[in-house]
Amino acid sequence: MKSLHQDWLANVRNDLLAGLVVALALIPEAIAFSIIAGVDPRVGLYASFCIATVMAFAGGRPGMISAATGAMALLMVTLVKDYGLQYLLAATILTGVLQIVAGWLRLGTLMRFVSRSVITGFVNALAILIFMAQMPELIGASWVVYAMVAAGLAIIYLFPYLSKAVPSPLVAIVVLTALALGMGLDIRTVGDMGDLPDSLPIFLLPEVPLNFETLRIIFPVSATLAVVGLLESMMTASIVDELTDSSSDKNRECVGQGVANISCGFLGGMAGCAMIGQSVINVKSGGRGRLSTLAAGIFLLLMVVFAGDWVARIPMAALVAVMIMVSIGTFNWASVRDLRQHPKSSSVVMLATVIVVVATHDLAKGVLVGVLLSGFFFAHKVGQILHIGSMSEDEGRVRTYKVTGQVFFASAERFVNAFDFREVIEKVRIDVSRAHFWDITAISALDKVVVKFRREATEVEVIGLNEASSTMVDRFAVHDKPDAVEQLMGH
Structure with a gap:
């Protein structure tokens, strides 16, 4: 009433x-x-x-x-x-x-x-x-x-x-x-x-x-x-x-x-x-x-x-x-x-x-043009909010990369380029406890990083995945699937 x-x-x-x-x-x-x-x-x-x-x-x-x-x-x-x-x-x-x-x-x-x-x-x-x-x-x-x-x-x-x-x-x-x-x-x-x-x-x-x-x-x-x-x-x-x-x-x-x-x-x-x-x-x-x-x-x-x-x-x-x-x-x-x-x-x-x-x-x-431009600028801005630092441990045998920020289609390339694949090292630890993987492009970037290190005979460990990112990795990542890795390395 x-x-x-x-x-x-x-x-x-x-x-x-x-x-x-x-x-x-x-x-x-x-x-x-x-x-x-x-x-x-x-x-x-x-x-x-x-x-x-x-x-x-x-x-x-x-x-x-x-x-x-x-x-x-x-x-x-x-x-x-x-x-x-x-x-x-x-x-x-x-x-x-x-x-x-x-x-x-x-x-x-x-x-x-x-x-x-x-x-x-x-x-x-x-x-x-x-x-x-x-x-x-x-x-x-x-x-x-x-x-x-x-x-x-x-x-x-x-x-x-x-x-x-x-x-x-x-x-x-x-x-x-x-x-x-x-x-x-x-x-x-x-x-x-x-x-x-x-x-x-x-x-x-x-x-x-x-x-x-x-x-x-x-x-x-x-x-x-x-x-x-x-x-x-x-x-x-x-x-x-x-x-x-x-x-x-x-x-x-x-x-x-x-x-x-x-x-x-x-x-x-x-x-x-x-x-x-x-x-x-x-x-x-x-x-x-x-x-x-x-x-x-x-x-x-x-x-x-x-x-x-x-x-x-x-x-x-x-x-x-x-x-x-x-x-x-x-x-x-x-x-x-x-x-x-x-x-x-x-x-x-x-x-x-x-x-x-x-x-x-x-x-x-x-309105369509405005919405698309807004999405583009937003993706670009968020894509820049990604920091990857690293530190050497165990007398140079292990390098830990700490990823902070959002990994998705706009930042995936920056994510891959932040790693040094030429460094001769026994093990790489990727700490993503302060990062989030949003889409298939991000998971593909993670696959690429892991496979590239393994190609150099470097052991890779990914730690700190949050629940949502972990679900995405379990469903779409291929770096733990031998057949898919071989196909990826072949490309």
């Missing part, structure tokens, strides 16, 4: 107002994303309503907004062009199934492998993309549009000094709409983006053959949509966690996204995922609970179906001002200042993530 109250009733007024602001900002984006995907605007609008509404109940992150997104729309273009809307609806349903499976496999826990530098780069790149997405509304526009955007930004940033009772983005939208209507300004409006639906969504089954050929067509698209959708949702959840100083259930979020996309496919919508821009708008406007997400979805549907004539008159300049505010608020400005102070590897990871995302407009590719 405590959790129920916290998620739904602890912040009713702010959640409802924040949901209204988000709904207004969602409308032109949903239409734009539909156009990108090559489908009717109502497909994106129905998707945004359905996904937001379902995620309010099924999602793992209260206060996060999920809907139709540009990242997902870009992946649908070829499928829609070659096979049409019905195959897209089928792909959306399969996307949801794959995401539910990912949640059951607890793949949400993989987020712990995404470094802070990657998240910062992801956030900064998304802020840049949000700003760039507003350029078509500004480039070549009249001075009136620039004046309206400037006025909108002034209201958004200055109104909170007068009152915080109402979200300033909502005030900006209402004031600029009234101003445009009152003065009869000839500027682009939401209605110019495309026709708004005039009816509620209905349940339908995709009209596609239920055979392996259909599966062959939609599975690659669905798999890509599932991965990109979950990746963007997990990253957004982590960002909202930080903004609200709270935690979220990433695995529940995976399942929730799946349920939402399945529902969406049966209601004539396109696949979607979490939206960092709208989530930031929600949080900045005071939204914290699941009620804000539910309100966004319901207000969106009510406005486009029952108040479409009024919504169509909202000037795009007002929504551009809101999205510029989101872009400015999303960008981590401290990360620019910290470029010189942070380790070079962290800065490189952050910048690489930003560059790849902005260049490709593909969040998944940017």
